[in-house]
Amino acid sequence: xxGFQKDDLKQKLIQGKTVxxxxxxxxxxxxxxxVADSGLDFVFLDTEHIAIDRADLSRMCxxxxxxxxxPIVRIRRPDPYRAxxxxxxGAIGVIAPYLxxxxxxxxxxxxxxxxxxxxxxxxxILSGKTGPSPELREYLxxxxxxxxxxxxxxxxxxxxxxxxxxxxxxxxAVFIGPHDLSINMGIPExxxxxxxxxxxxxxxxxxxxxxxxxxxxxxxEPQRQIDWIKEGVNxxxxxxxxxxxxxxxxxxxxxxxxxxxxxNDSSGTGExxxx
Numbered sequence: 001x002x003g004f005q006k007d008d009l010k011q012k013l014i015q016g017k018t019v020x021x022x023x024x025x026x027x028x029x030x031x032x033x034x035v036a037d038s039g040l041d042f043v044f045l046d047t048e049h050i051a052i053d054r055a056d057l058s059r060m061c062x063x064x065x066x067x068x069x070x071p072i073v074r075i076r077r078p079d080p081y082r083a084x085x086x087x088x089x090g091a092i093g094v095i096a097p098y099l100x101x102x103x104x105x106x107x108x109x110x111x112x113x114x115x116x117x118x119x120x121x122x123x124x125i126l127s128g129k130t131g132p133s134p135e136l137r138e139y140l141x142x143x144x145x146x147x148x149x150x151x152x153x154x155x156x157x158x159x160x161x162x163x164x165x166x167x168x169x170x171x172x173a174v175f176i177g178p179h180d181l182s183i184n185m186g187i188p189e190x191x192x193x194x195x196x197x198x199x200x201x202x203x204x205x206x207x208x209x210x211x212x213x214x215x216x217x218x219x220x221e222p223q224r225q226i227d228w229i230k231e232g233v234n235x236x237x238x239x240x241x242x243x244x245x246x247x248x249x250x251x252x253x254x255x256x257x258x259x260x261x262x263x264n265d266s267s268g269t270g271e272x273x274x275x
Contacts, residue, residue: 006092006146009042009070010172013213018229021072023217023240025050027060031241036067044217044237046074047086048097054089061090072148074175078104083111093148095175100158102168105151109170112149114140148172150213153203154180162203166210173213173235176203191220204232219243 005011012019021042024035035043043064047057061071072093075082083094096108106126114122117132117140124130132140149170154177158165166174178191178200187193200216207214215235218224225236 004065004068008068008146009092010146010148012041013173013234016234018234018236019213020236020238021069022238022244023219024060024064025052025240025242027052027056032060032063032067035064035241036069040069042070042072042093044072044074045091048074048076054085057086057091058089061092065090065092070148072150074152078108080107080111083108084115087112087115087147092146093150093172095150095152097152097177098154098158098180099151099165100155101161102164105149105165105168105171108151109149109168112147113144113170115144150175152177154178155184156199159199159203162206163210166206166212171212173215174203174207175235175237176200176214176216178216178218191218191224200228201231204228208232208234 009019019041021040021044022035022038023044023046024031025046043060045052045057045060052060057073061073064071070092071090072095073086073089073091074095074097075086076097078096078099083096086094094108094112096104099105099108110117110122110126114125117125117136121130125132131137150173151165151171152175153159153162153165165171178196179189181199182188182190182193182196185195185199187196190196204214204216213235214233215237216228216233217237219239222238225233225238229236
């Protein structure tokens with residue numbers, strides 16, 4: 001897409017727009033063309049649960065950038081060095097999983113908004129003890145222009161500290177991990193459970209109160225995304241290439257078997273892949 005700017009997604013969020021994406025797990029060469037024709041704003045590349053090496057990740061990030069889509073990468077663990085690597089590889093947004101305390105978020109912000117600064121000087125700036133010189137501030141802003149720092153909120157301890165976590169300057173958005181959150185709550189994959197719904201509503205409301213973007217990732221039917229948009233979600237992370245392929249293949253094979261007189265022995269629910 002001609003005219004793609006690194007801060008396109010960030011500007012849409014600042015303007016209050018809803019943005020749309022999906023999780024991509026394959027690096028097949030022609031896949032980027034197919035995804036680019038789907039009306040998306042970003043792609044979610046998950047290195048926490050999917051085996052993607054750095055070389056493949058970089059090709060995917062740069063390829064999707066070339067198609068006008070913002071690559072958002074979830075790193076394997078809350079590690080500022082992995083966050084910096086992801087941006088070096090072509091990510092524009094970085095998500096760290098299972099964030100539960102302010103120190104983790106500050107480290108992520110340092111890695112995404114203050115690159116290439118490290119060590120004691122970065123720690124001093126992040127703690128508020130010192131500030132960068134005007135020249136350094138200008139350089140860091142230019143060097144990290146458009147980068148998005150996103151927190152994965154997926155546990156009760158994180159929700160209990162949510163106001164503190166969301167108040168940290170430099171955080172751009174929150175992604176809710178429904179699978180891990182439901183497990184942490186002791187109600188695995190019960191996404192219609194009243195307690196789960198209440199918990200997600202709390203996260204959404206507090207994120208919007210802090211003027212942050214907020215999204216939730218589901219590989220289930222689109223209606224769930226529509227319902228959560230009505231509750232304030234403005235980052236739609238719908239399904240994944242694996243889940244969509246599995247769901248459509250199951251549906252098609254069932255229809256073919258039915259037409260040919262064979263029974264449908266599929267016991268799948270449509271939620272074939274949990275990320």
